[in-house]
Amino acid sequence: MRTLAIDIGGTKFSVGGFLDGQLVLEETRSTNRSGGPDAMFHSIEEIVWTWKDREGFLAERCGIGFGGPVDFPAQTVTLSTHVGGWARYPLVEKVRHLSGAPVIMDNDANAGALGERFYGAGKETDPLLYMTLSTGIGGGIIVNGKVYRGADSFAGEIGHLTVQPDGPDCLCGSNGCLERMCCGLWLERDCGRPAKELMLNQDFVRQYVVYLARGLKAAIMMLNPARIIIGGGISKAGDRLFGPLRDELGRQITSWSRARVDVVPAQLADQSVLYGALALADEYL
16 A cells, blocks of 8 residues: 655655555655745645656555644645645645545644554553644644544644743734744744754753643643653754753642653654654545
């Protein structure tokens, strides 16, 4: 079975080709924010046609993880808060036409959660919370091996928990959101340096994890997950991030709570969403 997997993010996008569950083709490119969705789809089209011509890769099904809210029952993009033009963009229809195969789509955090649950750091772990810590911040919840999407496909939006009540305005229209305080987009705008560099500064990290832990504490107290898996570019800081984060969670978690605090980096790294797109296709196509 040949599966085309697509991961669309605010900074980069990736296309993967799976053959019977093995990733055999992969290409990643930077997101052209000014070009909007049409420019990105044109790049995806180039990759798919190149694979058809050079590799003989003809997709039999396709899974997509999109970096923003998705109406899962309707299979439509709601919007992207980081790249304009995506509201109601007919992505599934266009990819179906391009590939000639059935398509299933979810937001990238839900897809990442599925990828890590079945192929990465969350094997045999349930319930599970996956958080992507990158250009933006999103969350995916797995219960009984399936994504919990809520009544309207918006469960897991941990990035828009308020962690600083008097904090700065967020792109969502609120203020002091976890995403506003901790995502890569705002870290670079506020500090003038990319998150990768900021994570090298121990003093910065100690302040940073206070906000990050507030968001995770809310998730722990509400969901009591067996494990929290953090993916995305900022998670690549490794022990420089996870050591102080675990310490801060130890200080913040309610003293009488016996809820486990098991926080680990994504095992699949940049491929979590691609493997999640595969898992979506396994489940629905």
